[in-house]
Amino acid sequence: MSGTEVAREKERERERERERERIxxxxxxxxxxxxxxxxxxxxxxxxxxxxxxxxxxxxxxxxxxxxxxxxxxxxxxxxxxxxxxxxxxxxxxxxxxxxxxxxxxxxxxxxxxxxxxxxxxxxxxxxxxxxxxxxxxxxxxxxxxxxxxxxxxxxxxxxxxxxxxxxxxxxxxxxxxxxxxxxxxxxxxxxxxxxxxxxxxxxxxPRDAARQxxxxxxxxTAPETARGAVHWPRVLTLCAVAVVLITAHFLSYTYFAVLVADITGTSGAVVALLAVFGLAGAVGTYLAGRNNDTAPQRTAVVTIGVFAAGVALLALSPALGSAAVRGAAAAAAVALWGGAFAAAGPVFQTGVMRLAGQDADRASSVYVTGFQIGIAGGSALGAALLGHSSLWLPVTSTALVAAVLLAVLVLRPVPAAEAPTHS
CATH class of the missing domain: 1.20.1250.20 (MFS general substrate transporter like domains)
Structure with missing residues (x-):
């Protein structure tokens, strides 16, 4: 077989692999x-x-x-x-x-x-x-x-x-x-x-029946756990990091209307910025899906970094001068925040499943429990801080997200993706 034929055969095999991987x-x-x-x-x-x-x-x-x-x-x-x-x-x-x-x-x-x-x-x-x-x-x-x-x-x-x-x-x-x-x-x-x-x-x-x-x-199953026990220490570490992130989010998000009104000087912007938050979330979810299978650690770092930038900008917005400038800064902050928060969910959930392998259901239950603890804890902490000043909400959220970013960089709790395999 000539070199040209070998190259063509390899290209055909790559195409067959891409076809098998296609949804x-x-x-x-x-x-x-x-x-x-x-x-x-x-x-x-x-x-x-x-x-x-x-x-x-x-x-x-x-x-x-x-x-x-x-x-x-x-x-x-x-x-x-x-x-x-x-x-x-x-x-x-x-x-x-x-x-x-x-x-x-x-x-x-x-x-x-x-x-x-x-x-x-x-x-x-x-x-x-x-x-x-x-x-x-x-x-x-x-x-x-x-x-x-x-x-x-x-x-x-x-x-x-x-x-x-x-x-x-x-x-x-x-x-x-x-x-x-x-x-x-x-x-x-x-x-x-x-x-x-x-x-x-x-x-x-139909899928369940076929498997039975x-x-x-x-x-x-993930490559790290397909034939072994669950890496519970790593699962719990990843869940703990996620709890801090969820706490940081709901600390400010629960009082979104109060924050927006204080920053922009009017409650009329709340609905519009909620729409910005949701639409940015759709973009974040899409981008997470595009990158989480090939580079999950990098996706996690970028996601948490954007999250931190969003809530930090929100914390700085009240000091940015005119109402128009504050409103524009708040919109940009909410877009970054909303997109990153929506992307974080798939990143952490997929990481938990990759670490858990055959026991993905039980590991996911621990993750979901942590998520709910983050909701309740963030809302309660936000209520306590709100009694002092609404500015403390995004400031505290920024500090917590910065800690999460450091943990993701140092501990690398998000597991690597599995390379495609074919039978």
Whole structure:
């Protein structure tokens, strides 16, 4: 065989490898269904935010008590995630995900029927009970649908559902609630969740059945753990770093409206900057998916660096002179912050799965628990700092993110990607 023929054969082999690594249309559709599951879950999680005044008035309680429905949700989810995921391990991953969505439907119907604050609390607790199950299993489920070297892309696609919830879900339920009332909106969300549940049965059952017939285990394995035990010290280190980052985020994000009003001098910019945050998040999720499979450590460093730049610029914005300059700086800061935060989720989640290998579900439950601890802790710390000055929020967030960046650079907790392998 001549040198030219050898070169051509090598090129044909590379093309066949690229074809095997490509995510085809049916797989993309399945990933879209999984993303829809995260969309409806996050949309219901933040459901009270835009309708807080209407819900408070209807149930005859203060807006502050309705606000507790958000923080209380995070606390319940943090407490129950590890035991509920352990319980869910007794059934197939697909079954556990479907049950999680059915519980969400029940919670949404209960919210629609709520005539008292206590009924709303029960509704929120019900959804929180299976929140960790869905978030612990959804990324590993997505990983089973794609080649091993495309796990980062699949994870980013699934996390895109939560980003879309920030862009369209929360504003959409607020708009619909203003038109038809918050109870009817809960019914609309329940109907959407039923449709997603049906789609999820289609997306996962054929794959599960195929694996059972061939005797293959569920879940995606990483090169470091495919045939060995979970690297729990590294998993816990990565989760700990993530908790600090989530705390830094929610410390400021929980009081986003207050920050924006203080920086720009008007509350009218809140909606616009929330839209900027969400749209930037979509870009961040896309970029994470593009790079997380080939250079996860570099992706993590860039992501955390951009995060730090965003919250630091937000901290500096009040000192930048005119209202127009402060507003422009705040918009740029929010764009950097929103894009980086959305990208961080897939980066850390994929890292946890690569380190966990066959035990990705259990490791993910630890990560999700840490996420909820970060939400609750960040919100509580932010409330304490807000009593002094809103400026302390982005300043403290910057310090915490800087610590995370240092940890990512020194400890390198994000594992390397796996090179493509073919049978």
């Amino acid at each position: 085809d249309a049916p797989t993309a559709a399945r990933l879209a269904v999984l993303a829809s599951a995260t969309f409806v879950y996050v949309t219901f999680e933040v459901f009270p935010v835009g309708l807080i005044a209407d819900i408070a008035r209807s149930l005859d309680v203060s807006a502050g008590r309705v606000g507790l429905l958000i923080s209380g949700y995070a606390v319940v989810a943090a407490i129950v995630t590890v035991p509920t995921v352990a319980l869910a391990s007794r059934v197939s991953r697909g079954t556990a995900l479907v049950v999680s969505l059915l519980v969400l439907v029940a919670a949404e119907l209960l919210a629609a029927a709520a005539t008292s604050f206590s009924m709303m609390v029960v509704s929120r607790v019900a959804a929180a009970l299976t929140h960790g199950v869905l978030w612990s299993l959804i990324a590993p489920a997505a990983a089973t649908l794609v080649p091993r070297s495309r796990v980062g892309t699949a994870t980013a696609a699934v996390f895109g559902g939560s980003t879309l919830a920030a862009i369209a879900g929360s504003p959409g339920t607020t708009l619909i609630g203003e038109l038809i009332g918050w109870r009817a909106t809960a019914l609309v969300l329940a109907a959407a969740t039923v449709a997603v549940t049906v789609g999820l049965v289609w997306a996962l059952r 017939e061939t005797g293959q285990p569920q879940g995606t």
